[in-house]
Amino acid sequence: MEGREAPRPGQDEEGNEAGEELERADKARGGQRRRRSSGSGGWWSLVVCSQTYPNASFGWINVKDVANAHIQAYEIPSANGRYCLVERVAHYSEVVTILHKLYPSFQLPEKSADDKPFVPTYHVSKQKAKTLGIDFISVEDGLKETVESLTKKKFFASRRRPVLFSDYNNTLDSTKSDVWSSTTTGEDDAEAEISFSKLFMRANPNRTSLCTDTSHRDCTRDSNPKKTEHLLALDGAKERLHLFKGNLLEEGSFDSVVDGCDGVFHTKIPCFLQLRSTVHFILRTLNVLGSCAKSPTVKRVVLTSSMAAVTCTGRPRTPDGITDETWFSDPEFCKENMLWYQLSKTLAEDAAWKFAKEKGIDMVVINPSVVVGPLLQPTLNSTSAAILELINGSQTYPNASYGWINVKDVANAHIQAYEIPSASGRYCLVERMAHFSEVVKILHELYPSFQLPEKVAGDKPYIPAKQVSKEKAKTLGIDFISLEEGLKEIVESLTQKKFVGM
Numbered sequence: 001m002e003g004r005e006a007p008r009p010g011q012d013e014e015g016n017e018a019g020e021e022l023e024r025a026d027k028a029r030g031g032q033r034r035r036r037s038s039g040s041g042g043w044w045s046l047v048v049c050s051q052t053y054p055n056a057s058f059g060w061i062n063v064k065d066v067a068n069a070h071i072q073a074y075e076i077p078s079a080n081g082r083y084c085l086v087e088r089v090a091h092y093s094e095v096v097t098i099l100h101k102l103y104p105s106f107q108l109p110e111k112s113a114d115d116k117p118f119v120p121t122y123h124v125s126k127q128k129a130k131t132l133g134i135d136f137i138s139v140e141d142g143l144k145e146t147v148e149s150l151t152k153k154k155f156f157a158s159r160r161r162p163v164l165f166s167d168y169n170n171t172l173d174s175t176k177s178d179v180w181s182s183t184t185t186g187e188d189d190a191e192a193e194i195s196f197s198k199l200f201m202r203a204n205p206n207r208t209s210l211c212t213d214t215s216h217r218d219c220t221r222d223s224n225p226k227k228t229e230h231l232l233a234l235d236g237a238k239e240r241l242h243l244f245k246g247n248l249l250e251e252g253s254f255d256s257v258v259d260g261c262d263g264v265f266h267t268k269i270p271c272f273l274q275l276r277s278t279v280h281f282i283l284r285t286l287n288v289l290g291s292c293a294k295s296p297t298v299k300r301v302v303l304t305s306s307m308a309a310v311t312c313t314g315r316p317r318t319p320d321g322i323t324d325e326t327w328f329s330d331p332e333f334c335k336e337n338m339l340w341y342q343l344s345k346t347l348a349e350d351a352a353w354k355f356a357k358e359k360g361i362d363m364v365v366i367n368p369s370v371v372v373g374p375l376l377q378p379t380l381n382s383t384s385a386a387i388l389e390l391i392n393g394s395q396t397y398p399n400a401s402y403g404w405i406n407v408k409d410v411a412n413a414h415i416q417a418y419e420i421p422s423a424s425g426r427y428c429l430v431e432r433m434a435h436f437s438e439v440v441k442i443l444h445e446l447y448p449s450f451q452l453p454e455k456v457a458g459d460k461p462y463i464p465a466k467q468v469s470k471e472k473a474k475t476l477g478i479d480f481i482s483l484e485e486g487l488k489e490i491v492e493s494l495t496q497k498k499f500v501g502m
Helices: 019-030 038-048 063-075 092-102 139-152 190-201 277-294 331-336 340-359 382-391 407-419 436-446 483-496
Strands: 057-060 088-091 163-169 178-184 208-213 241-246 261-266 300-304 363-368 370-372 401-406 425-429 432-435
Touching: 057 092, 088 092, 092 139, 261 277, 261 407, 277 300, 277 340, 300 340, 300 407, 331 340, 340 363, 363 407, 370 382, 370 407, 370 483, 382 436, 382 483, 401 407, 401 436, 401 483, 407 425, 432 436, 436 483
Parallel strands: 178 261, 208 241, 261 300, 300 363, 363 425, 370 401
Antiparallel strands: 057 088, 163 178, 163 208, 401 432
């Protein structure tokens, strides 16, 4: 089905174009580009077990009719003016009804997203469009074709991810009780999983619970052992690890999990690149904090944010300029440049600080940059996919500069931020700011036999790197593992997991 215009290609942390990198990363994940258009993305969530459908009515048209109309508008000499293309105006409730008839085994939403009267439908004339010979393929056929395409391209299998939570006794201070950690396992979550594993390894041999987040309503992966077997393989997991469900978008979903815990880690949230994800980021964060605020036992919360919430200010880059924890990304700048992920992280962190202050929560925030280092999970994340593309024969490298940090430093920073009583505020984690040309140079020195790209994508001048202060992070005892070591570890992981050469 035809949809609205797809979102602008991704950019780096400060709004610089990095679309080429996203293209290569997606290819590395699946062998070919597999991006959902905003049209399929708009109702795609319906068939991955969304709890509600939008209270909205739209005109719907098959993409093949759109293509044909363009061709006929060119070929027919008498064609002129405008042509409205609408096979039918339908409310989302009708779309759900159609999908239910086509796929009765799908768990589809049964109620509207609000309690207001349904937005009415309207009629759009087909008469002029029919003069182009358009027969109008039915909405039913269009929905069926879109679902079949999504299935074929494995979006149902690859885009849904559970979120894991744990609470466990901790050996670091015998006076402390349970620690609860929310982490995400999936394609973009190396730091979350390494953090979880390090915390788990340091816990007493008591109980640990893992929670699958059903805000994504993944009805098939709960029983898929491949998604959690690397965590269940940790020492002591058999005795201490228990799986349960929760919903980050449901207020109070984690009240019972947090209650009785001494500390809470709310770590990685999936990386989305669309505007509508912003509300989800904020709700997920506030719902976890809301549960913490209700518990009298929680003494500290450690929240994972991102350098994306620090560096998107619109200020000019200068080689001698230094970014530190006092910087906050400008939401208006993010909106103007359609930096939805950066906007989401910025607003979510800002909302978290306001909520923590209002409720008297002792919160510490970790702001990592691009994470490299060993992979714990069996799947690719965004960074490893980008590195894999470089070493798997890419012709060019992105014209982008990023901050880089080792996943083990990220994990250690979370632990220290919880353990050190004086830890407070935000901590930027950047071992080095480096352009992709430097990354390629390091890889060449480490692996001279690799066929690495020799030129940058595009003909623009190199995007300069902005320096980030390490001073505050060092107070957590972070020694900063070098970028060279992190790249070596990630390549070794990719080789071990047999991604190299795919």
